[in-house]
Amino acid sequence: MTMSAVPVAVDHAAGKSRIELKNVSRGFGEEWAREEVVQNLTFEIKPGDLTCIVGPSGCGKSTIVNLVAGYDAPESGEILLNGQRITGPGKDRMVVFQETALMPWQTTFDNVVFGPRLRGEGARADVDREAHRLLEKVGLGDFKKKFPSQLSGGMQRRAELARALINKPLLLIMDEPFRGLDAMSRPLMQEFFLRLFEENRRTNLFVTSEIEEAIFLADRLVILSNRPAQVRAIIEIPLPRPRQFHMMNSPEVFEIKRQALEILHDEAMKSFGGTINVGARHAGGAEARP
């Protein structure tokens, strides 16, 4: 009991974890109607880095999220978290979902304390104090007793961040978290999230389909091919932190954007390329598989 109360106060884990995907492949369907979704995916997320996965829509980004979160298992290859193979979901990897996945029947506060309460972790008073602190931090101090349906889209995203962070994850996985927000609150949420990330640099896997958002937030971009998802390019973003909006106007950002868009455009075109193209890519991918 006394031991478990400690991690609630001090977050030792933040920013120290490394994720490695090694030749990860996942397909769906029977042999005669096979669809490879992720193929020979190999990349690494360095400790304390924010890595953005960018790819054409429907390329398998959500499958990658499910694999890293442990909701799904790769058919070949492996995913390592600090050298340990991921075998299922766990509190060391928290997912912030598309739209919102707050439980609608619980108040904001109850949603935040859900994880620690479930695990019976720490003294109740400590968990409550931490939840209050996090909710104040994300600007929801006055909305603790509201239900998710009573919050705006931006508030729901912030509540969801608080719900993830109270579990002290080694890795935060964000699956297009700001999708569906209006044009006014999206940049606000990006900036808010940046401040939160830059405070303790918790290793982050951020999935988005918006290239500008990716460049603004990330240390590295992993650009994926059209389905089946393979790594097409890895681009380092040399912008300093803390990030500011005006940095987005620099020539190097334009150059990165140009490069990334060119690759993405290429990949998007392939999805219109017809069956011959896609079939050839399938065959090639199968041969290259170890």
Place this chain on the structure above:
Amino acid sequence: MSAVTIDQTQTPPSRTFRRRSKFERAISSLGFWRGLAGILVFLVLWEAAAYLKTAADFTVPFFGKLPAPTLVAAAALEVVVQPGYWWSWVESFKRVLGGFIIAMILGIPFGLALAVNKYFRDVFFPPFEILRPIPPLAWVPASLIFWPTNEMSIIFVTFLGAFFTIVINVLGGARTIDVRYLRAAQSMGATQWHLFSRIILPGTLPSIFTGAAVGMGITWNVVLAAEMVSGGGSQAGGGLGFFIWSSYMGGSMEHIIVGMISIGIAGYLSSALIRWLGERAMPWQRAF
């Protein structure tokens, strides 16, 4: 003057606002008065049709065959002082609630089991789906033979009326719970029991209440028909369905209509009870 100006003189005089009760708000809404007006217009037309029949010997289609609402009201006044009438209410409510509560007790776990366990669903869903389309009233003869008393037969048939609806709603509700809720909980270390008690059960509550509301309506349909067929079965009062049937046998149109309106009120009270329970069980649903 610019195009956009704010007319300061139009500012309403300041008022002190007081939180008004739900009843006050209902009374003061236009919708309430329109509804009341609708009922009054209906009653006046009905009365006029009955008057045309006696005064001018002109039979308005359908309405002309009915006794005037004033005569029905007189019959109602006469009936409500008799204890037998109120015993009919008690009898019918006992049967409705009896069948309904048993259907809830058995239907909710059964529906949840169908939803969460594939093997259970594989075995029990096909026979359930074959039995489900059979109208509850088709069960009446069989259940009269099967159960030792009339009372048990009626409750069995009302149970069937609610059971299938509740199960189908619970099953549908539990199966359509957003998988992300389950995944989020799994990441946070939820056990199978946690997933069931913290996600599936609260996530299914809205469907449980939908099923209960629809099931309650069916139970009333069924209990009346069952009472007509079985001939009441109680010496104190045969139930509202039997009340209508015996009024028909006795040829009293006024009493038939009193019975019909009584059932309307009883059904309304039942669904109001379920709505009230639902609002209390699911506070997030009335949050805005």
